[in-house]
Amino acid sequence: MKRIVLLGPPGCGKGTQSKLLVERNSFVQLSTGDLLREETLKSNSDLGIKINKIMESGELVPDEIVIDIIVKKVKEFRDKSIIFDGFPRNINQAKVLDNSLKSVSIELDNVIFFEINFDILKERIENRIKESQNQEQRKDDNLETLLNRIEVFKSSTLPIVDFYESKEILNKIDGMKSIDSVYSEILKIIS
Numbered sequence: 077m078k079r080i081v082l083l084g085p086p087g088c089g090k091g092t093q094s095k096l097l098v099e100r101n102s103f104v105q106l107s108t109g110d111l112l113r114e115e116t117l118k119s120n121s122d123l124g125i126k127i128n129k130i131m132e133s134g135e136l137v138p139d140e141i142v143i144d145i146i147v148k149k150v151k152e153f154r155d156k157s158i159i160f161d162g163f164p165r166n167i168n169q170a171k172v173l174d175n176s177l178k179s180v181s182i183e184l185d186n187v188i189f190f191e192i193n194f195d196i197l198k199e200r201i202e203n204r205i206k207e208s209q210n211q212e213q214r215k216d217d218n219l220e221t222l223l224n225r226i227e228v229f230k231s232s233t234l235p236i237v238d239f240y241e242s243k244e245i246l247n248k249i250d251g252m253k254s255i256d257s258v259y260s261e262i263l264k265i266i267s
């Protein structure tokens with residue numbers, strides 16, 4: 077059983093790699109973005125509306141909301157190999173994840189950090205948005221929000237890299253390589 081975190085800015089390919097690991101390697105993907113979107117669809121409550129607004133702006137949803145969702149899932153899938161995709165996104169969440177895993181006697185095996193050239197990432201995002209203009213899109217998949225999500229990544233999420241480096245479970249990979257090369261790198265790391 078493996079428990080891994082995929083860490084990287086929006087658009088770096090974490091979602092694509094998670095799907096491959098689910099299909100080919102029997103992982104369960106825990107994506108807080110997906111879980112939050114499910115939550116907002118379920119209820120048109122004040123909470124759902126609040127979460128929606130925050131997601132549309134690209135800011136982080138308050139820790140207590142996200143943590144509540146993820147802690148339940150950790151318990152549910154304690155006997156499975158898990159990919160954490162989009163969680164943790166700040167140091168507090170990283171510490172909570174550690175404690176939550178400890179409480180069910182498991183720990184993280186690897187944190188895989190997708191290193192990205194931010195200028196090229198911005199170009200990719202701009203092109204993707206131009207190409208998909210007539211298709212159905214996620215509400216936070218617009219240039220303004222995506223650029224904000226990159227800034228939020230730099231200020232809140234990047235400090236996690238040092239946190240996991242000091243725990244000696246951080247692995248850096250070149251996120252600019254092809255989907256297949258990144259996938260093989262990940263397999264090497266987790267095998």
Ligand code: AMP
Nearest residue numbers: 108109131134135136137142162163165
């Ligand atoms: P994602 O699908 O991972 O790109 O996330 C989409 C949006 O959901 C983010 O821009 C945040 O607003 C919110 N979100 C997802 N995961 C988290 C998290 N771990 N902490 C706070 N907000 C999150």
